[in-house]
Amino acid sequence: MRPSPSLSLLLAASAALTGHAPARADETGSEQYAGYRFNVYGEDALSAPSLGDPRRYEVYSQQFLLNTPIGNRNTLSVNATHEVMSGSSPWYVLPGPDNKPIQVLSGATIRDHRSAATVALTHDAGGNDTTTVDATYSQERDYHSTALGAERTLPLNAALTFGFGGSFSHDRIEPTDAVLYERVLRAQKNTTSAFASLSLVLDRHSVVESGIQLDYQSGYLSDPYKLVSVGDALDSDTRPDRRGEAAWLVRYRHAVNENAALHLDTRLAINSWGQHSLMLEANWYQSVSGGWQLVSGLRYYSQSRARFYAPFFAANSGPYFSSDYRLGAFGAVAANANLRKRIGRWEFSAGAERYHASTGYAIGGTTSADPAVVSYSRVFAGLDYHFD
Amino acid sequence: MGCPCALHLEADATSIAQAAHAAVVVECMRLERKYSHYRDDSLVARIAASAGSDIEIDDETADLLDFAAALHAQSGGLFDISAGALTRLWDAQNGRLPDPSEITLALAVSGWRRVQWRRPRLRLDVPGMRLDLGGIVKEYAADRCAKICRDAGVTAGVVDLGGDLALIGPHRDGSAWVVGIKAPHVSGHAAARIELPRGGLATSGDYERALIVDGRRYSHIVDPGSGEPVQSFASVSVVAESCLVAGAAATLAMLMGRQRGGAYLRELGLPHLVIRDDGSIDGDIVRIA
Numbered sequence: 155m156r157p158s159p160s161l162s163l164l165l166a167a168s169a170a171l172t173g174h175a176p177a178r179a180d181e182t183g184s185e186q187y188a189g190y191r192f193n194v195y196g197e198d199a200l201s202a203p204s205l206g207d208p209r210r211y212e213v214y215s216q217q218f219l220l221n222t223p224i225g226n227r228n229t230l231s232v233n234a235t236h237e238v239m240s241g242s243s244p245w246y247v248l249p250g251p252d253n254k255p256i257q258v259l260s261g262a263t264i265r266d267h268r269s270a271a272t273v274a275l276t277h278d279a280g281g282n283d284t285t286t287v288d289a290t291y292s293q294e295r296d297y298h299s300t301a302l303g304a305e306r307t308l309p310l311n312a313a314l315t316f317g318f319g320g321s322f323s324h325d326r327i328e329p330t331d332a333v334l335y336e337r338v339l340r341a342q343k344n345t346t347s348a349f350a351s352l353s354l355v356l357d358r359h360s361v362v363e364s365g366i367q368l369d370y371q372s373g374y375l376s377d378p379y380k381l382v383s384v385g386d387a388l389d390s391d392t393r394p395d396r397r398g399e400a401a402w403l404v405r406y407r408h409a410v411n412e413n414a415a416l417h418l419d420t421r422l423a424i425n426s427w428g429q430h431s432l433m434l435e436a437n438w439y440q441s442v443s444g445g446w447q448l449v450s451g452l453r454y455y456s457q458s459r460a461r462f463y464a465p466f467f468a469a470n471s472g473p474y475f476s477s478d479y480r481l482g483a484f485g486a487v488a489a490n491a492n493l494r495k496r497i498g499r500w501e502f503s504a505g506a507e508r509y510h511a512s513t514g515y516a517i518g519g520t521t522s523a524d525p526a527v528v529s530y531s532r533v534f535a536g537l538d539y540h541f542d
Numbered sequence: 543m544g545c546p547c548a549l550h551l552e553a554d555a556t557s558i559a560q561a562a563h564a565a566v567v568v569e570c571m572r573l574e575r576k577y578s579h580y581r582d583d584s585l586v587a588r589i590a591a592s593a594g595s596d597i598e599i600d601d602e603t604a605d606l607l608d609f610a611a612a613l614h615a616q617s618g619g620l621f622d623i624s625a626g627a628l629t630r631l632w633d634a635q636n637g638r639l640p641d642p643s644e645i646t647l648a649l650a651v652s653g654w655r656r657v658q659w660r661r662p663r664l665r666l667d668v669p670g671m672r673l674d675l676g677g678i679v680k681e682y683a684a685d686r687c688a689k690i691c692r693d694a695g696v697t698a699g700v701v702d703l704g705g706d707l708a709l710i711g712p713h714r715d716g717s718a719w720v721v722g723i724k725a726p727h728v729s730g731h732a733a734a735r736i737e738l739p740r741g742g743l744a745t746s747g748d749y750e751r752a753l754i755v756d757g758r759r760y761s762h763i764v765d766p767g768s769g770e771p772v773q774s775f776a777s778v779s780v781v782a783e784s785c786l787v788a789g790a791a792a793t794l795a796m797l798m799g800r801q802r803g804g805a806y807l808r809e810l811g812l813p814h815l816v817i818r819d820d821g822s823i824d825g826d827i828v829r830i831a
Contacts, residue, residue, distance in 0.1 A: 160616060161810045164787050167612030170605040171682055172784045311655075313615065355618055359802070409805060441808050445826065496811075 166278045169226050189219040189538035195530060197241065202525040203250060206259030210528065211241040219538075229276045237268040244526035246381035246388060247465040247477045255465040257525040260379070268294045283308055290323075299325040305349075313355040317365070320348040329378040337390070343373030351403070363405040371397040382477050385469025391476045393462065399425035415439040417451075428461035429481070432517065449492040449505075456485040456517040465523050482524030485515025501538040507531070545680075545704025551691065552698035552714050562694040566687045566701070573686070576603075577679045579626065579672075586673055593666040596658075604661050606675055606682065613678075613790055614654050620797040621790075624666070625652040625766035626674030632762050632771055634753045639760065645769040652766055681744050681789030684708035688785075700738075701785075705745050708785040712739040723827075726776035726817050733777075733817055734829040742785030746792035747777030747817075759819070763796050774799045781813040781827060788812070 165185075197210035215237040223229050242259040250256040274288035283306075290301040305319025323345045329337040351365025373395060380391035401423035408416045421433040437451035460481040462474035492505030510529045513520045549566055553559040578584045589597060599607065613621040627648040631640040640648075656667040666673075680703050687701040688708035699710035705724050712718055718739035722732030726747055736743075748761040753771075761771040778795045782788035791810055795803035800818070807814045807825070815825035 158809050158811050160806065161812065163612060163616050164790055164810070165783075167609050167616075168784060168787050168790065171609055171786055172685060309611075309615065313619075355615065357618055359618070409802065411801060411805065413805060413808075415805075415809075441805075 166284065169278055172226070186222045186541040187219075187538055188221075188541075189217075189536060191215075191217040191219070191534055191536040193217070193532065193534040195532045198529045198531075200244075200257060200259065200526065202257055203254065204257040204259055204525070205248075206245070207242040208259065209241055210259075211239060211243065213237055213239045224275075227278045229278075231272075231274045231276075233272045233274075235268075235270045238265070239268065240265040243379065244479055245379070246383055247525060248383055249466050255523045255525045266294055266296075268292065268297075286319075296328050296330050297325065299323055301345075315353040316350070317353065318348075318350040320346070322346050325373075327374060327378060332378070337378045338374065338376075341374030341378070343371060343375055345369060345371045359409045361407045363403075365403045367401045367403065369397075369399045369401075376476070377478055380476070380478055382475045383466035384471055384475060385467070387469075389475070391478060392472070392474050393460075393476055394427065394474055397426055399423055413441045427481070429458050431455070431457035445495060447494045449490075449494075451490050453488040453490075454485070454515075455488075456515065457483065458516070458518075459483040459520065459522055459524075463522070465525060479524050479526035479528065482513070482522065482527065483516045483520035484511050484513050484524050484527045485517065486511035486529075487515060499540045501540065503536040503538075504534065506533045547704060548700075548702040549687070549691075550700040550702070550719075551696050551710070553696045558695050562691045562696045562699075565690045565694055569686055569690055570683060570703075573679060573683045577606075577675045579674055579676055586675065589664065589666065590672040593669045593671050596663045596665045599662050599664050601662075606678060607659055607664065608661065609678060609786075609790070610675070611654070611659060613794060617794045617797055619654070619767060620765065620772075621677070621794055622652065622654050622766040623673050623675055623677065624654050624657050624671060625764065626672045627651050627670075628764045628766060628769050629674060629762060631769075632753055632760055632764050634762065636753065637755075639753070639755050649769050677793055678786065678789065680704065681706050681708075681742070681785040684785040685742065706785050706789055707738070707743040709738055709740045709742065723779045723815060724777070726821075733823065734815060734827065736781075736827055736829055738781065741781060741783045742788045743779060743781050744785050744789035744792050745777055745779040746789070746796045748774070748796075765797070772797060772799050774803060775816045776819050776821075777817045778803065778807070779815045779825075779827065780807070780810075 193215045195213040199210060200208040215235060218234045221229065221231045245258045245260045248256045248258060270290065270292035272288055272290040274286055276284055276286040278284050285304070285306045287304045292299040301321060301323035303319065303321030305317065307315055307317045309315050324342065326340065326342045328340045331337070332339050347367065347369045349365055349367040351363055353361060353363040355361050375395060375397055376391045376393045381388045382391055401421055403421045406418040410416055417437040417439065419435040424430045433453065433455045435451060435453040437449055440448045442448060460476065463476055463481040465477050467475045486509055488507060488509040490505060490507040492503060494501065494503045508531050511527045513524050513527060547570070549563055551559045551562060553562070575581065576585045579586060581587060585603060610623045631644055631648050651668050651670040656671060658665040658667065684701045684703045684706050685708045688710045691699055691701070691710045697711045698714045700719050700721065701708045701710065707721055709719065718737035720735055721738050721743060723734045723736065724745060725731040725733035748763055752762060753760040761774060763772050763774060764770065765772050774796050778792040780788040780791040782791060791807065791812055795807050798806050804816065807816070813827045815823060815827040817823050
């Protein structure tokens with residue numbers, strides 16, 4: 155476990171002074187710990203009319219974390235992830251009797267691995283003024299992604315903190331069996347993001363933060379593995395080569411009493427593909443006897459469809475079309491519970507999440523079917539070792 | 543330091559221990575002279591005298607002011623080094639409750655919002671304002687003294703500045719030091735004994751300076767917003783990697799009061815022990831007696 159937010163603040167604020175007088179010079183900035191997480195993610199089998207194997211994605215992921223101070227003002231954190239994914243994935247949608255959609259799933263079970271590593275370096279200039287730079291590399295058989303980011307938090311006065319940052323990622327795609335299935339041979343896309351936020355201490359129990367995030371993507375933004383039913387023919391998933399999104403985030407933290415805290419989060423976003431989305435989340439942090447901490451929460455999400463989304467298209471549609479369920483209109487509710495307990499230098503955590511999505515949950519309903527909309531369950535367990 | 547201080551050292555030779563002891567005494571005198579609230583020639587007095595205009599601050603003091611500013615933010619304004627005028631009103635030595643008009647006057651010359659701090663320049667907006675770094679300097683001094691001992695070649699020992707402890711290092715056989723946490727209201731009695739191999743232990747309490755009028759206790763720990771004493775624990779003790787962090791955590795928990803302070807300590811995740819007015823003890827510091 156990372157040090158609690160309050161302890162991180164105390165340690166960061168005291169680093170300059172304990173640097174004059176380090177009890178242990180290498181441990182003044184932040185805590186040194188290593189951790190391991192095991193995560194199982196499973197999507198529900200498709201219940202709508204379908205062709206192909208209805209068993210969908212399962213992902214087993216392992217994560218290794220290391221956090222270590224370097225000198226008095228810098229902290230290095232390393233995060234390595236390895237995932238094994240298998241299952242069939244939605245391929246295209248055919249019009250059935252009465253124009254009811256029939257989802258076609260990829261015939262063969264896909265099995266793939268993903269490896270990723272992130273290295274982040276945080277410099278603490280004192281007085282809660284921190285700068286973080288990070289780099290991430292992620293690799294699959296057919297996908298390579300490189301990302302760089304930087305962010306800064308800058309206290310403006312005792313109650314107000316300004317945060318800002320940006321990131322850039324470059325992804326390369328080389329689809330498997332490209333010649334066999336007439337997929338694009340290779341393609342790339344770039345994503346640029348920027349954000350700014352203000353965090354205000356309302357009183358001694360509450361903090362509110364509001365921020366804006368802007369994303370811009372360019373390049374090949376289609377899914378090379380998906381097809382679209384256009385008239386009597388099948389065509390490639392074809393999306394615009396640019397996408398902009400603006401999101402507004404508000405976070406509220408309130409200490410309800412000595413054992414409990416309420417966290418409320420909301421995110422409202424709109425993008426240039428004609429979609430808007432809303433996320434509402436509430437989490438309750440409860441300390442219980444024996445040093446246990448329980449976190450339970452509810453989340454609601456709703457999005458509208460992209461203007462070029464439909465389950466299938468009439469002949470001569472275009473120029474853009476996609477029947478990727480992720481671009482359709484749907485809503486989702488999710489519930490999660492996490493439990494955490496520290497024993498000496500070891501800290502154990504475990505949790506579960508259930509996410510249920512449906513077109514019926516979308517705000518304002520939807521007029522277009524989204525047969526592959528996915529629900530999932532997730533469980534995880536973790537073990538951290540604190541070096542001191 | 544205005545409190546009983548002790549230095550426990552284990553060294554290869556008496557001369558090494560004596561050299562470390564001398565260096566510690568010099569360092570304590572230096573910090574006393576620089577930050578004392580009671581001396582007219584201290585830096586604190588010079589800052590007060592410069593109220594209304596900018597003064598350039600040295601690196602060490604700037605680090606202390608940055609730390610104080612961070613504690614002010616983290617405590618939602620409860621920790622305020624500019625509230626010295628209020629603290630003095632409720633000092634036990636006065637022997638009486640302050641008039642509401644005195645509280646109003648003290649509030650007028652208190653408040654971090656009236657302090658303009660842009661490292662390295664500091665300005666107190668209102669003449670009569672005075673910074674009180676007493677809430678952090680003693681713990682800082684304990685950490686400094688421990689560092690000085692290590693630099694002098696002493697690897698095992700404890701610096702004890704009025705119950706705020708900084709470990710130089712464990713006993714030379716590697717075992718932890720056994721240290722006592724003072725019992726409120728009972729002079730010379732330890733409420734608990736714990737093993738401490740390194741880091742720091744600090745206690746914040748109102749048992750030595752509480753004002754008692756008509757049998758009612760008024761803490762000298764004052765809410766800088768209302769000017770009234772906070773209803774809090776009899777004492778809070780915290781173990782951390784430095785005495786400075788332990789002291790800050792204990793002081794903030796005292797300022798937050800019994801409800802919020804308890805939650806804050808649990809959220810911090812540092813070993814702690816709280817003693818209430820009725821003598822009941824709570825917390826997760828492992829006690830050995």
